Amino acid sequence: MRPHAPSAPMPRRAAEPSSAAPALRTLVIGYGSPIRGDDAIGPLAAEALAATPLPEGVRVEARHVLTAELVEDLAAVDRVVFLDATVEGTPGEVRVRDLAADARAVSTMAHFHDPRELLAWCETLYGRAPQAWLVSVAGQSFDYASYRLTPCAEAAVAAMLAEVRRLIATPPPSAGPDSGRIG
Numbered sequence: 001m002r003p004h005a006p007s008a009p010m011p012r013r014a015a016e017p018s019s020a021a022p023a024l025r026t027l028v029i030g031y032g033s034p035i036r037g038d039d040a041i042g043p044l045a046a047e048a049l050a051a052t053p054l055p056e057g058v059r060v061e062a063r064h065v066l067t068a069e070l071v072e073d074l075a076a077v078d079r080v081v082f083l084d085a086t087v088e089g090t091p092g093e094v095r096v097r098d099l100a101a102d103a104r105a106v107s108t109m110a111h112f113h114d115p116r117e118l119l120a121w122c123e124t125l126y127g128r129a130p131q132a133w134l135v136s137v138a139g140q141s142f143d144y145a146s147y148r149l150t151p152c153a154e155a156a157v158a159a160m161l162a163e164v165r166r167l168i169a170t171p172p173p174s175a176g177p178d179s180g181r182i183g
Contacts, residue, residue: 024079027061027073039142040147042083055169075125080132133167
């Protein structure tokens, strides 16, 4: 194979139809309180992910809380990955959970809205909700500490981001009759 010699820029042509599926529109939302120790892992992980090369169609947001305004963003994507801390599990443990819309999901004062609640609003308002996951890390300390993670949470960021990359590389579910999600 010969190396490609540099040439003058080619005029842009309209893309030809392709049998390859278009890139899935993916939103990654890291959320949590920046002043509550390990609860900052969601936004910190999102910022770390955003600082790396990402596949086409992937957008990343770091937020303190989940608000109703996100519903419009959710309606515009094929899938969403939420990143958050949890009090459940062994500190530093990374968990991945499928999410489905659930209008009964209780909003919390810590994050204002539960991701499942936002997905339910998306279904109600737009007639659809994206495929969704929650990637969480069990925190060790939620004491006041501005953007400072405990060593076990900090060590878990790489594993958390590896799970996000695995999820965004996952092919879409088939469109067959058995393709419904379980939430």
